Structure formats: C-alpha cells, structure tokens
C-alpha cells in the first residue's frame with residue numbers, strides 16, 4: 001500500500017495529515033497510524049489526522065484523529081488548525097464570513113468547529129463550550145451532576161488540587177509553583193491512567209505568570225509529553241477563571257510557543273488563535 005501524506009505542526013504539536021475526502025472511513029487502521037507516528041521506525045508525529053467527507057448539514061469536512069498510541073480522541077485544537085492549513089493547501093475554497101475572512105466548518109466527534117483563516121496566517125478556532133459536569137468529563141472525582149473545581153486528588157503520594165474540564169476530550173488541570181520542576185514523564189502517566197478518569201485524561205501543569213499569562217506543560221492522553229495542546233490551553237483558561245487566577249483572555253505559554261485563548265463572556269464559547277505550518281509532504 002502506498003500512502004500520500006503531509007506533515008504539519010502547530011507549535012510543535014505535529015501531525016500526519018491524510019486526504020481522505022473520497023471515503024467516509026479512515027484509509028488506515030489505528031495500529032497503522034501508531035506505526036506511522038513512531039519517531040524511530042515511522043514518520044514521527046503526535047497523531048494522524050484524516051480530512052473526511054462531511055456527513056452533517058452546513059459543514060465542509062469531517063476531522064478524525066488517531067493519537068500516537070492508536071486511541072481515538074474526540075477533538076484536537078492544534079490539529080484542527082493544521083487541518084485548516086491542509087485544506088487551503090489542497091485548494092479547497094473557504095466560505096466567506098461576515099467579516100470577509102475565509103472560514104471552514106468542520107465536524108468532529110466533539111461537535112462542529114468554525115475555523116477562521118486570519119490575514120497574518122494564524123487560524124482562529126471557535127472551540128465551543130467547555131463542559132464541567134462529572135458525567136461530561138468524565139470523572140468520578142465529583143458526582144455526575146457536580147463540578148470538580150479545585151478538588152484534591154492523590155497522585156504519586158502527593159495531594160494535588162485539580163480542576164476538570166472537557167473540551168470534548170478530558171482535561172485535568174493543576175496549578176503549581178514552578179512548572180519546570182514537574183517530573184512530567186514520571187507523574188504524567190499516573191494522572192492519565194488514574195481510576196477516577198474512566199476514559200483516561202490529558203493533564204496540564206500550570207504556573208501563573210500574571211492574570212493574562214499562564215505557563216503550561218502538558219502530558220497528553222495517548223501521546224505523552226507534547227510541545228503544545230490546544231484543547232488543553234482552552235481547558236486551562238477555564239480552570240484559571242473558575243479558580244479566580246486569571247482573566248478571560250490570556251496567553252498560554254507552551255514549550256512550543258504561545259497560544260491566545262479567550263473565554264467569551266457574551267456567548268460562553270472558547271476561541272483559540274495560533275499558528276499551523278506545513279513541514280513536508282511524502283509517500284510511504
């Protein structure tokens with residue numbers, strides 16, 4: 001089998017993009033995706049993203065993604081910006097928005113996202129509403145109809161105060177004094193596989209630098225330590241606002257660079273703005 005692909009990255013969170021527009025099912029299996037993501041024996045990436053035909057009205061395409069461990073998450077913030085750039089590079093015409101900028105409407109397992117192509121090359125994504133109930137995360141840290149905000153969680157012999165937010169996919173956020181001192185590879189897997197998270201979790205460790213500046217390191221479900229996580233940055237801003245640590249608009253500083261996140265007061269939705277760049281194309 002020969003597969004054409006293009007590699008993209010959003011702040012170093014990197015993905016293999018596949019033009020799957022002719023078929024509603026991904027053209028490779030999760031285990032093949034895992035092999036392609038291998039950084040020593042494959043192409044190397046945090047995940048594989050498929051541009052699939054639309055199945056919902058008023059959408060242009062459908063995005064699905066496999067993590068580098070072959071699991072399938074509901075959504076990927078950096079990945080969906082890369083998909084916008086991929087569609088542009090494939091010559092897919094955009095819709096024109098009220099403000100005259102190009103847009104795509106993309107269906108994901110977490111709902112429909114609107115992507116706006118900005119004149120400076122960045123992509124702005126309407127990431128939708130955060131979900132906070134225990135049943136929505138999902139987590140058993142609180143009741144199904146309750147919120148887990150600043151609740152204690154015991155991991156690796158230490159008690160961490162955590163806040164849980166779903167952006168379609170689960171996030172567990174904890175604020176620390178010094179984010180660089182966190183042993184990500186040591187404790188990340190313990191958070192990810194903690195029994196209070198039945199679908200595992202992404203975990204964000206956050207240092208507050210100011211009310212509009214948070215520094216973040218992430219351990220992703222199914223991908224480990226990555227250089228950036230868009231859904232994680234959105235979930236972090238929500239956790240920061242809910243715990244009174246930051247304003248509703250902030251720069252989230254990630255190892256791969258900054259993301260601008262806004263939690264709109266008027267519509268309650270999260271807006272993420274950041275870069276997405278083509279790295280190379282190939283055939284395997």
Ligand SMILES: N[C@@H](CCC[C@H](N)C(=O)O)C(=O)O
Pocket residue numbers: 013067072073074075076077078079169170202220221222223226228229230231232
């Ligand atoms: N890096 C992504 C998130 C990808 C999915 C995540 N690993 C999960 O399993 O939920 C982002 O930018 O949001």
